[in-house]
Amino acid sequence: MSNKSLSISYEEYSSIDDLNTTDRDLCNEATKAMVNSHSPYSEFRVGAAVRLESGKIVYGSNQENVAYPSGLCAERVVMFTIGSTYPKDKIVSMAITAQTDNFKITEPVTSCGACLQVMAEYEKKQSHPIEVLFYCQNGPIVKTNGIKSLLPFAFAETRLKK
Template sequence: MNSLNISIDYEAYKSLAELNENDQLLCTQAEEALKSSYSPYSNFKVGTAIRLANGQTVMGSNQENVAYPSGLCAERVALFAIGAAYPGVVIESMAVTAHTDNFNISTPITSCGACLQVMAEFEQRQKQEIEVIFYCLNGQVLKLKGVKSLLPFVFIEDRLSD
């Protein structure tokens, strides 16, 4: 038996003010995306903004449904919109934030496993990592390069696409 360890590199900031101007703008756009969240059941709004290499920004918000499995997370809403409207355009970075009136979110929320899997496949398709920024409104920011940092055993099966 071998005992192995996985570690990740990421940057932590106290606030958005510490980020460069482009990242601050992307985070502000993710915050704007919260307004289109349809979350009457959880009252937990999630917004994302994704910057593309062609200069476009695509926003997404979580969309719930009374039949819970029918809803979709903000990240996948935006990513699938990119796949449909901008096929082949490289995703440079994305920002994700959340808000609820039910409690204080004191640490950045991260993407669920399903969203990470979709993000990982976009990275594989474009052969380039996606910079991801998770942040609290008026609070802490986490920034990392590449989805595999968060999903080290990502499901990738190249033979399925042959």
């Protein structure tokens, strides 16, 4: 047996005003993406904005369904939109934010495991890390340099190709 450890590095900003203009703009675009959230059951709106290498911004918002498993998170909505609409345009960065009228969100809301797995797949596909900003509108912003730091043991079975 051997003991191993993992550590990740990330940046934390106390407010959106501390970000560079490019990251600040992307966080603001994620806020705009929440407008199209369909969240009548949880009343928890999530928006994601992705900047592609071409400079194009693509949006996603959570889409709920009365049959709960049939809904989809904002991150997967935007990733699948990119995969089907801009398959050759690399993903540079993405910002994710959330809002609800039921309580105050004071910490960044992070992606669920299913979304992280999808994000890891796209990162692997493009052979380039995806910067992620978890934007709390009333608090700090966490910025990571790649999905691998968020999901170090992502499922990546290479034998499925054969």
